[in-house]
Amino acid sequence: MVPLPAAISLLSAAVLAHEILLMRLFSIIQWHHFAYMVISLALLGFGASGTVIALARHRLLPHFRAAFATGAAGFGLTAVASFAIAQRIPFNALEVIWEPRQQLYLALLFLLLAVPFFGAALAIGLALAAHGKRIASLYRADLLGAGLGALAVIGTLFLVMPTTMLRLVGGAGVIAAALVFADLPGRRLAVLGLTGLALAALALLPEGLLRPQLSPYKSLMQTLVLPDARIIARRSSPLGRLDVVESPAAPLRHAPGLSLNATAAIPPQLGVFTDGDGMTAITRFDGDRDSLAFLDWQAGALPYHLTHRPRVLVLGAGGGSEILRAQYHGARRIDAVELNPQMAELLDGEQAEFAGHLFRQPGSHLHIAEARAFAARNDRRYDLIQITLLDSFAASAAGLHALSESTLYTLEAFETYLDRLAPGGMLAITRWLRLPPRDSLKLFATAVEVLRRRGADDPSRQLLLMRSWDTATLIVKSAAFAPIELAAARRFADERLFDLAYYPGMPAGEANRHNVLEQPYLFEGTRALLGPAPQAFLDAYRFDLTPASDDRPYFFHFFKWRLLPELSRLGPAGGVLLLDWGYMVLWATLGQAVAISVLLILLPLRALGGEGATAPVGYAARVAVYFLALGLAFLFIEIAFIQRFVLFLGHPLTAVSVVLCSFLVFAGFGSGFAGRLPTLLAGRRIGAIPLAVGGIVGIAGIYLLLLPALFGWLSPLTQGARIPAAIVLIAPLAFCMGLPFPLALRQVADKAAALVPWAWGINGCASVISAVLATLLAIHLGFTAVVAIALALYVLAAWTLR
Amino acid sequence: MSRLRPSEFMAFLAVLILNVGAAAGDYAAARKELVDEITRDGRRVSLSTGIRGFDARVLAAIGNVPRHQFVPMLLRPAAYANRPLPIGHGQTISQPYIVALMTDLLELQAGQQVLEIGTGSGYQTAVLAELGVRVHSIEIIEALANSARAHLAETGYSGVVVRWADGYHGWPERAPFDAIIVTAAASHIPPPLVAQLKPGGRMVIPVGARFAVQQLVLVQKAADGGVSTRQLLPVAFVPLRRRR
Missing domain, CATH: 3.40.50.150 (Vaccinia Virus protein VP39)
Structure with missing residues (x-):
């Protein structure tokens, strides 16, 4: 069944693209920190898929193709639909301090946006559960797809508006669903018909349903209420949506820090808004120097x-x-x-x-x-x-x-x-x-x-x-x-x-x-x-x-914890204004992610109890610790390295594209190799997992000590040569990081197959927690510590399943 | 009435469903509770503003103006909560506590000329009018200027003049003013407004996002025309713990 890896790759690419795209879209509509929270939590759809498969695998696995296709097509269709509906939820970030109802809206948003991620993860998780012997190659397909998806979405967002990209992502999900039937010639007509219908629906959906509805309190919208104000140009890229606004009737007059003694008039200006906020002004200059006296x-x-x-x-x-x-x-x-x-x-x-x-x-x-x-x-x-x-x-x-x-x-x-x-x-x-x-x-x-x-x-x-x-x-x-x-x-x-x-x-x-x-x-x-x-x-x-x-x-x-009791005494109107919201939102996201993850992980345990009985006692607990540690550690390292490479690669977008894509693609190659590694090591004293973890700790440890010196040594390189240099630096580490997941999952499939979807779900939950936790750890301990903790987690994982 | 966005409609609907019981409540009692709350908050804030409790006339004005008649029909049940409320067009009716604080900072006397930039719902305008000053108010959003005029007429504040215009240039024909109140901050304090302030006059401007006033800027023009500003926090907070 060759098409399954292709379907997984395409679906995985679409999921990663959707993740980046949602952040883009919600940064335009709302404010970044709430977008961050909602989307982080929505990714728990991955964890939930593991729980559901673990509970219902006897009903799902016999109909694997249909279930995979439902998950993938469900992702495609709900990716688009959930965004259209989410825009109609009247969440107002600014009212959160005044209005408890806003938290309900936030929860609704999270549940809604989790649906597509759940669908996609259901499909991929089922594939891993159904094909225990092919885990290494299927996981390779998953990682390769994600890596290429990251690159594709960042590139494509320079060419098309985010809403067009959303339709493309949805379409990719639908095509991934069709691909699992590609080797069944008997059903070709029905599959083609349904796929065509779904794609047509995505293409023909009125743009008005998807067009970003900006919060009326963002500064772009506050400017557009001025008489005759209008948008005269728009640009969009992964760095943000730029709107150029002219306001002839009520001129913009953007002059921060202008003296109260200023008498010079401010010439006409155009406002340029990034994601509907943060205005910068283009001031008209007609060659008359005096007009710039202000x-x-x-x-x-x-x-x-x-x-x-x-x-x-x-x-x-x-x-x-x-x-x-x-x-x-x-x-x-x-x-x-x-x-x-x-x-x-x-x-x-x-x-x-x-x-x-x-x-x-x-x-x-x-x-x-x-x-x-x-x-x-x-x-x-x-x-x-x-x-x-x-x-x-x-x-x-x-x-x-x-x-x-x-x-x-x-x-x-x-x-x-x-x-x-x-x-x-x-x-x-x-x-x-x-x-x-x-x-x-x-x-x-x-x-x-x-x-x-x-x-x-x-x-x-x-x-x-x-x-x-x-x-x-x-x-x-x-x-x-x-x-x-x-x-x-x-x-x-x-x-x-x-x-x-x-x-x-x-x-x-x-x-x-x-x-x-x-x-x-x-x-x-x-x-x-x-x-x-x-x-x-x-x-x-x-x-x-x-x-x-x-x-x-x-x-x-700027926040110090000892400030909290005092701020709470100042009441809702006062104290909250002095809080650093971004930081608070991080903790709130972490708290919710951990609570939901614990639920999702514990929920199927009873049902699994009977089925896991073939495995040694305590094996489930060791599986849990292993995949939790792995999920945390992988992203810790990835996030820390993106940060480390920004200065070397000269632009955050280059860093994100190159580092993210390299990590995922080379981890994918590593994952593919994991299928052969145990055979190669047969009869030797070292196990595959300790060897992989040894590689990770060795290489990352060397980078921890030598990366600044290496960057200094490579500094004469031109921009064009820095990208391949970065890839060469990342490749061996990422290759090793691709090994532990499929190696252990294959072992689990042999010892207690019922635990495979559970492990998949745990890994999904851990990834969500990891992204948030990495930032909090970096704030307090620094990125070096984040990498060091990641390495400790890898060692813990290897020790657990020794 | 202006056209509602679907999301706003849903919000209003939710408010209506959840607050239907409170809607029948007694507005006068709610208003009194609000005044009590503002009085308490006013005493607390003295650390940051130097105001030792609000002027009784300001509190009386808050107690007299029917705020519920200045908020959208569906938000009336929340009219006497000490919080800002949306009034459409991306604008808000300020938190009553901030209205009291800004009004108090102007140190108004009956009969004075006051310029208001940003009429909004007309609530702040009405509070000023309660103090017996002559209020000239400018609003840039035509629909709001119209509805504020209607609200002010309905509630009996017919002496107020509301003009639909860009407030940046003030109102030179009616200048100078004893006090100017700006209800939304710009990137800078408009020099024409400073020019239209009488010697000894005061101007107050809130700074911060909608729904969250972070600080107030008080502009004072001395008798000799010299201008200075003061920055005030609306909360009692000092950033440095001093050794006792």
Whole structure:
């Protein structure tokens, strides 16, 4: 029966594509962290399939083909239908704190979205349960399909809108269902007829049912209610959906950090929204320099008053405001870096005329790259590096695991930026000012730490912090500030009613004058961080201000647990506003995933009791531990390596595509090899599972120690050569990681076949828990620890089924 | 009435089904309970705002304005819950506690000229009118401007002028104002509004997403025309634990 592996591969590809696609679609409709929670939990459909097969396998297995086809076609049809229905559930993330009913809607969403995953996993799980002797090759098909699916969906999302992709995913499920009947010529007509009908239904479904219905509270929708506002262009890719909006009747006037003393008008602007949120503006420039005078009245203009005709590196070009600002202030050379090629194309292509052909100006250059990687690879020196109101897309933009990971503001990132500065050059970072202060003080703490590490004589002489009512700008200079520069900064701030929060020698009386905070929090905080006992301040502060590192790249994690009792006393209206929702959602997801998994795993135990009686006592428990450990460990390593490869591969999308695909495909080859390994090892003293685990621990252990050095050694490679290098690095590890699952499942099939679907379900549950747990572990312990724990889990697994 | 999205309709339906018992309740009693709750919260917040409990006139105004007449029919049972509610067009009627806090921060006296940017449902407008000030209100969404006018007329606040326009430029013909209240934050404080504030005047702006006001910005113009701002948290919280 050759078609079964093909059907499994196609189905598995569609499932992985659906997972990424759903994250994409829900990021457009809702907010990312709730999308993350709902979709993570929906993947428990995998675990549920194991439970159902374990309970009903006597009824399902005799009709294997029909059951497989029902699962696969069910996946295809419900993938599309569940999304259409989910959009009609009136979930409003913003009302969660006010309205208990919202949690009910959230639960409904989760159940609805779990249906397609359940269908697909039912089909694949049945295949493994029905064909115990072919487990290795079937699992190979599953992994190869998933690997190619990841690559296909990321590529295709550049070409088609997500809703078209959804129909394609649905169609793939239906075709996978048809494939299992391909070797039964007698039924060809009926199968072809039904398949044709299902595909036609998917193709002809009105687009209106699938079109993303954005929450009316997302900023795109808030803008579109303005009279005559309309979308004039749209782009879509795995990095996000871009909507370009013009609003002629009520102009947009996007100018964060604009001085209250500003009198200059803001020229017409176009708003560019990513996934319906996070607006950046393209400002019209018709060659009249005076029309841009407002740019000099925003907080971001400060560094231009401390330098003369600087060479500028703008990290995060967005709508081009920082490039205009640099040109307005006569920058000699401007290198602007943008992550999203479609954003760059808008600025330098379709809207170039409106934007004043920014990149036709002599000395202005646009680069498409990840900011940090560009800074690391570029040899040029700059007088000014600007990072303004830019929140990292990270790998999460592709809809994968990471929740607010960012390598932009880590200690190592600061080192890279400072390395790129010319003598006397400055790094200027502007962020939104949140109250009570968090980001601004963490940035300051990071700068202090980095300057100390670099052996600065007196870090306090190289720092300056200024705030407006909604932004904070940190400037780190490569040398001590000169008195003339400090005078210029004071003048700039005074004229614009901004407050300097720190500069060398700043008297306390100058703090907190124009925009008055309850306490001069930033002045006091910066003094404490530079003082004799910074750690005491960090401990006493109620938010976590410890600098982020590449190993723990969670700049946006500010929450301390001891804050919780106090926040709960502040009541629903108050305390919740001070919580970091992304982090809370992670714990909520983990809690729910564990609770549901325990249920799903325990549910079929009674029924299995009788059937598993042929196996030694306690075997079921050992099987459970083995597959739990495996499910956790595989994703731990995969997630950690995606993160590790982002900087090497230069772009999160490249990293996700290359690393994910390589892991799955080479694990697939490993899985195929697992079918032959026991025969090859026959008569030797070492078992197949310990050998595989030994390989994993050996290779991953070496990478843990040597990967940074290896990346350094490979750094002269061009971008094109880095991809094959990454694949070569991943291949042996992934190959070994493909072995333990089919090796053990084959053993289970021989000893207690009834436990095969149960093990499949446990592995599914563990994968869901793993993705969430990996992020939490990385936040608290770092990615190195995540890999180390994964290796320990592999060793535990090998010991369990020794 | 504006067209409902299917999802909004379902939400309303759910509210209706779950709250049908409460709908018959006594609005006046619910309003009194709300005022009591806001009074308690007002005492707590003094740490962050310097306000030692709300001005009795502000509390009286909250106690007098029938909030249920400013929310969509189907949400009326929840009208006196101390929470923001959706009013369509992606807009909300603010949490009554925030309405009280913002109104209090303006330190209004009867007869003063007040500009409101963002009429919304008209509830905040009515609370201001209760304090005996002359309210000029601007709303950019035409349907909301119309319904707010209707709500204000129904509830007897006919002295309020509601204008359908872009609030960024304020209302120069009626300027200067003793107080300006902006009900939704923009990326910056519009300089024309600062210009239309009288010396000694106050302007208050909430900052944060819909359903969640994270802070309030109070703009004060001194007698000499100098401008300063204050940032206030709507909760009693300090980020640094001090040694005793």
